[in-house]
Amino acid sequence: MGFMLAAAGSAVGLGNIWKFPYMAGEMGGSAFVLTYLICMFVIGLPILVAEWLIGRRGQKNPIHTMEDVAKAEGRSKNWRWVGIIGVLGSFLILSFYSVIGGWATDYIVIAAKGSFVGMNGNGTSQLFENFLGSVSHLFIWHTVFMFATAFIVALGVGAGLERSCKIMMPGLGLLLIGLVVYAALVSGPAFEQAFKFLFTPNWSAITGKAVLAALGHAFFSLSLGMGIMMAYGSYLGKDVNLISTARTVVILDVIVAILSGMAIFPLVFANGLQPGEGAGLIFVTLPIAFGNMAGGTILGVLFFIFLTFAALTSSISLLEPTVELLEEKTRLSRVSATVVSSVVIWALGIACLLSFNEWKQVTLFGKNIFDLLDYLTSKLMLPLTGLGTIVFAGWMMNQQLIREELHLGPALFALWKFLCRIVIPIAVVAIMIYGFMPQK
C-alpha cells in the first residue's frame, strides 16, 4: 500500500493535469491522445514492470543497480549509463517542474483573493499574461516550491507527505470529476466538441512530431526512464505482483489525464480560446469555471492546493536520485547533498522562468530555455533510457527467472518476450526517427 502510494504519487502530477491537456491542444487533439493511450499500455506498462523488476534485484540507486544487475547477468558495466542519463534527466526535469509547481502554488493565493469571480476567457488570459510578466512573482513562488521540495527530501519525510496524499489525491480526483460534470452541464455543444476533439480518430492529422510527443509524454507521465521507478523497485517486497500493481498505476494515471482534458477543453471551446494556447492552458481555462460557479472561490483554492500536493509528491521523486547520488559519491550528508543539488536546480529553474518573459527571445536551436529543457528530456532522454531499460530486460536478463518472478503463463510469457524484445524497441526507435525527421 505504501509503495502504491509512492509510485502513484510520483506518477500523478503536473504531467497529467498541466502538461497533458496543453500538449493535446498543441498537437491537434485525438491523434495525440490516442497515440498516448496506446503508448501508455503497450510501451509504458511493460517498461514500468521492467524498471521495478530491475530495481528489486539491484536494491540500490539506479546507476549502481544497473551496474550490479548487469554484472550478475554477465553483461557489460556500461549499462550503468542508462542510470547516469536517468539521474541527469531527473535533475533537468525538476528545474522546470519547480517553476510550474510555483505557478500552481501561486494560483492558490490568486484564487483565494477571489480574482476569478465573474471572469470570462479574456479576463483569465489577461490575468495569466500579467502573471507571467511579473518576474519577481514567478521567482518567489519557484523558490517556495523548490524549498518545499528540498525540505521534504532533506528531512526524509516523504512518507508523511504521501500519507497526506491519501486525502489529497482522492480530493483532486473528485474535484476533477465535478469539473467535468460542470462542463457537461453548462457548456452545451462545446462539451461534445471537446469530446470529438480528444477522441474521434483523425489519423490523417497525425505527424511524426505528435507521435514522438505522445511517446515522450507517456514516459513523463509514468515517471519512467529516469531511474525513479527503478529506485522505488528496491523497496518492493518479493511477494508484490508487479504486473497488477503496474496496471493499477497506469490506469490511475490515464484517468487523471483524461479527466483533466475533459474538464478543460469544453471551456476552451465555449469561451473561444485556442486549444494550442500552450503551457498556460489550465491557468486560463479552469479559472473561468471557478469564477462562474457557486462556491467557485473555495473550490478553486482547494483545486490548486490539491494540484500543488500532487506536484510535490512528483518533485520529491525527481530530487531524490540526485541527492542519493551525491550522498554516495561525496562525503556530503543528506542535508548538505539536498542543499547543493537544490540550489543548482533552482538556479537552472530561474533561467527557465525567465524564458517566459525577459528571455523569451533567447533561443538555441530555435527553442527558448523552457522548451529546450522539455524537448531534451521528454523527446530524447526519456525515450532513450526507456529503450535501454527494455532492451536490457528483454535481451540481457535471464528470461526464465523473469517468467517465474512475474508468474506468467505460457501465452503471457510469449507476449512479454515479444513486446520487450521486438515490439517496444522497434516502436521506440521508429518513433524517434519519425519524430526527428524534417516535418512537412
Ligand code: TRP
Ligand atoms: N510523472 C510526473 C508527472 O506526471 C513527473 C515526474 C516525476 C517524472 N518523476 C519523474 C517525469 C521522472 C519523468 C521522470 O507529473
